[in-house]
Amino acid sequence: MSVDYLPGKAWLAVSDWRDNLFDELSINPNNPPSTVRIAGDLVYREGPAPQAWWHRTRLEKPFIATFSSIKEASDILRGIQRNWAHEPVACFRRARLIEEKLPFVQDKPRAFPYSVPASPMGVWSLLDEHTLFASAETSSPFPRGILRFEEDHVNPPSRAYLKMYEALAWVDKLSADRGIPEGSRLPGTGSKCIDAGACPGGWTWALDRLGAEITAIDRSELDPRLMAKPNITFIKHDAFTLKPADYGQQDWVCSDVICYPPRLLEWVNEWLDSGLCGNFICTIKMQGKADHETTLAFSRIPGSAIVHLTANKNELTWIRLKP
Known part of the structure; x- marks a missing residue:
């Protein structure tokens, strides 16, 4: 088991507007430099972080962790903090087994008004069977930067x-x-x-x-x-x-x-x-x-x-x- 913090930041792109994030980060996704890694909607970039807003959340202190078992992977995350949200990238079944060993994080639609919890919300993904990519500190308090509300289909005049x-x-x-x-x-x-x-x-x-x-x-x-x-x-x-x-x-x-x-x-x-x-x-x-x-x-x-x-x-x- 090893945990290595990376010299950059990562962003969780908005799927339909990834090109806007690539523009902000000055990245050509078809020919990214060696200092950039793209995995699913995750975009990692070494060096100082430019201003960027076209993302669901920013991973402030990303790290790579290698592990040999599902328990070891969950222990790594639990040893850092309680709240983690999984962003699917690879090895989906294995990731699900790891997720089941972590404390439950509620992501159901919320009632309004909603007071945001103060506890930090981390994001993690599997890059392969034995490699975690994660950050305990993120820019959004919501799981994977997503917040949905209970919908009223009767009273509002529009979905706005x-x-x-x-x-x-x-x-x-x-x-x-x-x-x-x-x-x-x-x-x-x-x-x-x-x-x-x-x-x-x-x-x-x-x-x-x-x-x-x-x-x-x-x-x-x-x-x-x-x-x-x-x-x-x-x-x-x-x-x-x-x-x-x-x-x-x-x-x-x-x-x-x-x-x-x-x-x-x-x-x-x-x-x-x-x-x-x-x-x-x-x-x-x-x-x-x-x-x-x-x-x-x-x-x-x-x-x-x-x-x-x-x-x-x-x-x-x-x-x-x-x-």
């Missing part, structure tokens, strides 16, 4: 509410990292929220569940059930042509508007310059090829985090908490 649920779970996690008390992390009763590009109302519906006061802006009306609610004000307009002063002080500004990333950044900067809101949840929607330059500009805004949610497609979610 799942994106807001997941973004708010990240808000909870990022707030906890800052030491913000649990009852003060999410929008709640009395919180004033903007929902730009709201129609048909998936995000508004999710915020309404928390008791927030919502100003929803779009060119088309929301679902009639939302339009009738006293805590929801609808403005029929292009959200980006209204100025922050038209709304006044807000606790949260949210946007799921379909637009080019530079236009969203321009609008966000108007809000930041106004000082009328400090907290944001915005979808950076790509129009074809990923816009890495604008994504980097978002990341440089103090208080920012950028994640690829389980519910995201060709898009990233920018979350900003007031510093």
Whole structure:
């Protein structure tokens, strides 16, 4: 048995958007250099880690471990920490036997709101019958960077509410990292929220569940059930042509508007310059090829985090908490 820590980092790619991660890491997957190893959706790269967001989770301290038996493999992982999630790469039956000897990790769909556990979540894979690739420390608190919620097939006007649920779970996690008390992390009763590009109302519906006061802006009306609610004000307009002063002080500004990333950044900067809101949840929607330059500009805004949610497609979610 041996454990060797590696001089680089690894990323667990989003299967449908692997090319975006390869672009961020400056890797040609058809001819990778000797400092790069690709196994399934795992991408390992030696040297300093570049900024990258098109992944489910980043493996911060990857290691290779050799073992001779299933028990020995599970003992290696258990000896480091409790929580491990298996990412299938090879030797699937053997990996399943190892997984059965590890403490159970719950990955069923969660109820909303979901408070993220503080315990670390590792990732491991088998490269062959006797070789583990793993990292106890990862960038996501969720198993393999995946978070799913119990779905409501009756009440929400669209499936976009799942994106807001997941973004708010990240808000909870990022707030906890800052030491913000649990009852003060999410929008709640009395919180004033903007929902730009709201129609048909998936995000508004999710915020309404928390008791927030919502100003929803779009060119088309929301679902009639939302339009009738006293805590929801609808403005029929292009959200980006209204100025922050038209709304006044807000606790949260949210946007799921379909637009080019530079236009969203321009609008966000108007809000930041106004000082009328400090907290944001915005979808950076790509129009074809990923816009890495604008994504980097978002990341440089103090208080920012950028994640690829389980519910995201060709898009990233920018979350900003007031510093």
